[in-house]
Amino acid sequence: MKEETLEGPIVSRSRLEFLCDGVFAIAMTILVLELKVPDLADRRSVAELASALAHEAPTFFSYLLSFVVLGIFWFRHDQQYRAFRIITPGMLMLHFAQLAGAAFFPFCAALMGRYPTNPLTIVVYLGCILVYAWSSFAIWVVARKTGSTADLTTAAYEKSRSRWLRACLVVSMFFVFNLIRTLAN
Amino acid sequence: MKEETLEGPIVSRSRLEFLCDGVFAIAMTILVLELKVPDLADRRSVAELASALAHEAPTFFSYLLSFVVLGIFWFRHDQQYRAFRIITPGMLMLHFAQLAGAAFFPFCAALMGRYPTNPLTIVVYLGCILVYAWSSFAIWVVARKTGSTADLTTAAYEKSRSRWLRACLVVSMFFVFNLIRTLAN
C-alpha cells in the first residue's frame, strides 16, 4: 500500500457515499423540527387543536413535499453514484455543492411552510433544487471526462446525460418563470 | 457491469437500509429536543426544579413511549428487510411513505407531551403509527408480488403477512375508536 495511501484516490468512494447518505437522512428527518406544536387556550379542546393544526396545513404540505424532493435527490444520487469507480477532485468539489444544496433544503421547506403565497418563496425553493440539479449534471459530465465512469458504454452515458440535462432545463425554466413573475410583482 | 448500472436494480439494497437506519437513529435522538429545561425563579431551589420537572411528566412519558415505538418500528423493519433480495420501484415508494411516518414521529411525540389529555392528540399519534404499519404491510405484499422475497417459502411468507395484517388491524381499530370518540366530543 505504501506511497499509495497518499498518492492514491483523492477520497474514499465509500466514505463519500456514507457522508451523502448521512446528510440526506438528517435533512429528511430535521424537516420535522419546523413543525411547531401550537399554543392552545384550552388544552383539552378538540376544536381548538383541530383549527390550529388546520391553520398549519401549508407547513404539513411543505413537509411532505420537501420529504419527497429529498427522497428523489437521494434516489437519483444512488443511481448516479453506482457508475463511479473513483472520485476525482472535481467530482468531490461538485459533491460539496450538491450536499450544501441538500443540507440547505430544510430552510427552504420552513420558508415554504411559513410563506407559501409569497412568490419569492418559490424562487428560493426552486433555486435550491436548481443548485442541486446542475451540480448533479456537472458531476456526471466531469466524471466522464476524468474517466470515473469507464465501465459505462458511451450510449448509456449519453442517454443518462440527456435525461439529467432535460431535468435541469425543466427546473431552470420553472425557476426563470417564477423569477420574472416575482420581479414583476 | 456496463449497461447494468443503469438497467440493474432500481436502488441499492444496502444504501436504502442505511438511509432507513439513519432516519430511525435521528428520529429517536431528536425526540429529546422536545424536552425543554424549565425556567426557575430561584436557580438553586431543589423544590422548584423538582416541581417544574414533575410538571413536565407527560413530556417525559411521551419521550419514553415514542422511543419505544420507534424502537419497535426499527426492529420490525430489520426483520422484514432481511427477506428482500432486491428493492423494486413499488417497494421504494412505499419505503418513502414508511420513512415519512417515522420521521414525522417526533412531532407526534411533542404533541402528546404537550396535550396528553386532548383526544385529537391520540388520533394524530395513532394516525402516524397507522401510516407506518400499513406501509410495512403493503411493502411485504408488493415485495412478494415482484419476486423480491423469492428465498422465502410460501408458508413463511403467509405466516408473516398474517402477523403484519393483525398488527395493522389492531392499530386501525384503536385509531377508529379514538377518531369516533374525538368527533363525538
Added chain:
Amino acid sequence: MKEETLEGPIVSRSRLEFLCDGVFAIAMTILVLELKVPDLADRRSVAELASALAHEAPTFFSYLLSFVVLGIFWFRHDQQYRAFRIITPGMLMLHFAQLAGAAFFPFCAALMGRYPTNPLTIVVYLGCILVYAWSSFAIWVVARKTGSTADLTTAAYEKSRSRWLRACLVVSMFFVFNLIRTLAN
C-alpha cells in the same frame, strides 16, 4: 436461507451496531444546540460579547463534560459489543434501555449547563449515567447466559464483569450520595 430469515437471529448484529453508532454520533453533535448565541446591545463590542460568553461558562463546561461522557459510553459499547456473536431478545431490549439513556443525555447536559449549582441537576445527570451503566452491565450478564459470548473464556468474561460492576457501583454511590444531599436540602 429460506425459513431462517424469520426463525434466525432476532436482529441483525451489524444493524444494531449501526443504530447505536448513529444515536451516539447524533447525541454528541446535538449537544451544541444547547449553546445559544447571546443577545448583545452593541453588536461590535468585544467586552460585551466576552462577558456574555463568560457568563455562559457553565454551559460550555457542561458541553465538554457531556461530550466526554458520551465518548466514554461509545468507547465502552464498542469494547463490549465486539464480544457478541448474536443479539438475543433480552439483549435487544436492554440495548434500547441503554440507547434511551444515551439519547436522553443532551437534556441532562442542558440542565447541567443552566442550573449547575442546583443539587437536583446532579442527581438527574448521574441518574442518566446510572441507567446507562447498569444496562451495560445487564447486557454483559444476559449475553453470557444466552451464549452470545461463547468465544470468550470464563476468566475473560468474569474479569470484564467485575470491571463493569465496579464502575456501576461507583456511579451508584455518587448517585445515592447526591440524592441524600438533595433530599436533605
Added chain:
Amino acid sequence: MKEETLEGPIVSRSRLEFLCDGVFAIAMTILVLELKVPDLADRRSVAELASALAHEAPTFFSYLLSFVVLGIFWFRHDQQYRAFRIITPGMLMLHFAQLAGAAFFPFCAALMGRYPTNPLTIVVYLGCILVYAWSSFAIWVVARKTGSTADLTTAAYEKSRSRWLRACLVVSMFFVFNLIRTLAN
C-alpha cells in the same frame, strides 16, 4: 478470537471512522438550523421578504463558509485516516478532541452569522479551527510513534507531517493576529 476481543485493539477502526463520519454529516446538516425564517408584517410582500433575507446575508455567508470548512475537515480526515492500521489509546483521545472541535462548529457558525463584525467572533471561530488542526497534527505524530502508520514510508510520513504543520502554523498565525487585534480593541 478468544482473549483477543479484550486484549486486542483498543477500538474498532471502522466504528471510529463511522462515528466521525456521523459527526461530520450531522454538524454539516444542523448548520441550517441557525437560519431562521424571518417574521413578516405582510406575508405576501416580495419586497419585505427580500429585504429580510438580504438582512440575513451574513448568516447565509457564514453557513456556506462553515459548510466548506467542515467539508475540508472531513476531506483531510479521510486522507489521514486511510494511513492508520489500528487506533491506539492516544489516537482515540486525540480523535475525541478533534470531534469535539467539529461538533462545536455549528455554534461558531451561528456566532459568525449573528456578529460578523465583532472581532471576538473571529477569534472564537479560528480558535475552533485551531483545536481541530492541532489535534489532527498530533494524531499524525502519535500514530507514527505508536506504529499505526507502519505501511507508510518515512518520506511519505514526513512530507505529510510538514504539510499538516504548515497548515497548523498558518491557522495559529491568523488566530494570534486576531487575538491581539481583539485585545487591543
